[in-house]
Amino acid sequence: MSELLDIADRVIAMAKPGEQVEAFVSRGTETDVRVYQGEVEHFVSAQSEGIGIRVIRHGKTGFAYASTLDQAAIAEVLADARDNVAFGNPDEWAGVAEPDGVPVTEVDLWSEVLEHFPTERKIELAKELEQLTLAADNRVRTEDSNYSDGAVEAAVASTNGIRHVGRENGCYLYIGTLADDGDESQTGFGFTVGRSPDEFDMAKASADAAMRATRLLGASKPASKKTTIVLSPYATAMLMGIIGGTLNGESVTKGRSLFADRLGEMVANPLVTLIDDPTNPLAYTATDLDGEGLAARRNVLIEAGRLNQFVHNSYSARRAKARSTGNATRGGFASVPGVGCLALQLQPGTRSQEELISGIDDGVLIDSFFGLHSGVNPISGDFSAGASGLSITGGALGAPVREFTVGSTLQRMLLDVVEIGADVEWLPMSAAGVSLAIGDVMISGS
């Protein structure tokens, strides 16, 4: 039926007695259009394919990949993976996933509309977004306006009886902006995502891109102080991605999680319920299967502040004497499965961002963080990130602020949650956005 599954099947059939073999085969296409000042700056049209093979024997694992599905290359990949087995140390928990009987939730991951969407329309959409954004505010210039789409078909099969093939596609528009006032420039961005272009909200993307850049004009460095911050939905999604990483079962079993011994304990304010649910079709990273071919599923990680569970793939689950939670991740055919959250969401509250801000006498609205990769240590929990946004005074938004950091620890920030907004936003990230107020953080500025 599927050429890719046939390829995977043929690899599995070559397994020798005593070997576990897993083949992951994928083929994808992508289109990238970049428009600048009404002209197409680049148009990328590409196809790629490849195979990754894991071989496990006597508890030792070897892996190899190639970016081709050429017959001879596949034989070489299998031979390399086998050869690599010799150099690993035995690990009693090593192995490919065992089918666990959990039924697959059907998630509609394929859009026929996108599949047949004409190339000229892709270019027009990027041009339209540029025009809409320029029309939104005369202080705004664009850096580039982009249309991107991708489609991938992937098959995974193993000697343990895993055998799946599936396909998904998706697209998004992204625009980067600059706003000028005299010598000063500020930057902004806007995007809109969809399974198909029919789902694009171009009005919101252009308004966001213009607003983000212009509202920072005239920003100054705030004074250092302890205060309350309100994270924009985008900033919250960034933070949740990091929190999710600390709940990774592999980190827990290897003594690298700051929540390792805290199951069942209160680790967050009772307002916090954090769910990983890739079966929610609204999530950008929605999927029916995890990276090892087990059913993706809904997992409640923190429930009303209490640490409920970690996420596992089959390896970390075996080690932790738990069951896989369907959280194997896979970066493509060139990498082995890891563990991670797939589609995080904070359970929303009841009030809008404006209402949430109205209750804060003194604080800062954080538009965006930067430098999270260099300033946050997910093992110690130390949190320090560059930020920009607007000051909050007497329950209302005030002057723009920039060139400051937000400092706390991940542990404190979860406990110091003051309120969660109702304004859920689905972003092209592995976590959904929602406004989030956190008290008692240190702002470091002048």
Next chain:
Amino acid sequence: MGRVIEQDVLQRVLGEAVRTGGEFAEVYAEDKRSTSAGLDDGKVEQVNSGRDRGAGIRVVRGETTGFAYTSDLSEDGLLTAAKAAASAAAQGGDQVRTINLTRAVEHIVSPIEQWPGDIPKATKVEMLQRMNDAARSAGSEIVQVSASYADGQKRILVANTEGVLATDTQSRLNVRVQTVANGDAGMQTGFQSAGHTMGFEMFDHVDVEALARDAARQAIVKLNARPAPSGTMPVVIRRGSGGVLFHEACGHGLEADLVAKGGSVYKGKQGQQVANPLVTLIDDGTMTAEWGAIGIDDEGHVSQRNVLIEDGILTDYMWDYLRARKEGRRQSGNGRRQSYHHLPMVRMTNTFVLDGPDDPDEIIAQTERGVYVAELGGGSVNTATGDFVFGMVEAYLIENGKITAPLREGNLIGNGPKVLQDIDLLGNDFAMGRPGTCGKDGQGVPVGDGQPTLRVKALTIGGTAA
């Protein structure tokens, strides 16, 4: 790979690429083999092998670039990609152009003595075990160690309609080690890495066990660290640990593609004083064996040494083919890409600041109260505003001219143009730093950086202490 794609095939493919009216076309082909191995929790988890091979073809007409890539290096595969790139860039026309390629002699910047691919995998894995043992024996506080080894040998070929036919062979290797120490106040981490553009002889010069012990020492020291201060104060950055400061504070802002779109605070500043006169900033792709060293850039241009800032004065930006063509000037060997899947753009290679006049010990002694950064982590910058951050992996307080208490991790934040002016002391102890991966527009490329010990008279420390 020169033999995999014959010269006459390249000439026909380029001819096809410009048949519908393109002004410029280019074939970039690469064949890469890589090996990596990871150790975690005391065990070598697995050895990985990879093979990436393919070509990217771009066609430029007017302001538009069409690009397609393929893993099929046969003449048919390349012609299909050439047609796809041509139709993306240009419609109409039927021109026949004869392309005459001239094969350039390879520009060898980093000679390779021992091909990593010829070294037994057992030798690579055994090194990880030694790193693990060294880190764990550094102290009972060390509760976890992970270590990795990776090598990649890449052969690239670039041919274009201007007659360029150039090849390069790049061999890079790196080792990384992360440690976790546990104490009364929770866990702390240490990290060290080393990487070079050379052969396996790298390990005649790099002591991996010393590297692992250093990563262990960092984690143990931080068990007693106090929260970093908040607010603005002088910051001293140890030699070879803070080149990332210049990479972020001004390197990206000197990339001609960002400048052209008005997205850099350094636009229009050529010939102007943009830094303290102590500062001379170089970007140099020819530094033998350094992480960002290349024989040719990914557009076939021979790598070179470029002076970006001289005695504080902005002398030049960095250029790729498209930006240089537009300005009617020469490119500077800075057109780079992550792989054949990607379009090239302006990128740094090895970016560093030359020695100044000051004794490094004196720099510390002259600082009444401040922060001493022994190891910086990664960073990022908004080139339009110049605001940048970078992380402190290992830092200490300076009190009364002496290094005192260790500090917990955090970011430093500053504004590029202001920080360049605020460098008020520059040491005479230059060193290159750790290997880095620079991210831009979704592409990562290997870069090096370096600097002598220096002081910035005011930076904002992103800590939590008052």
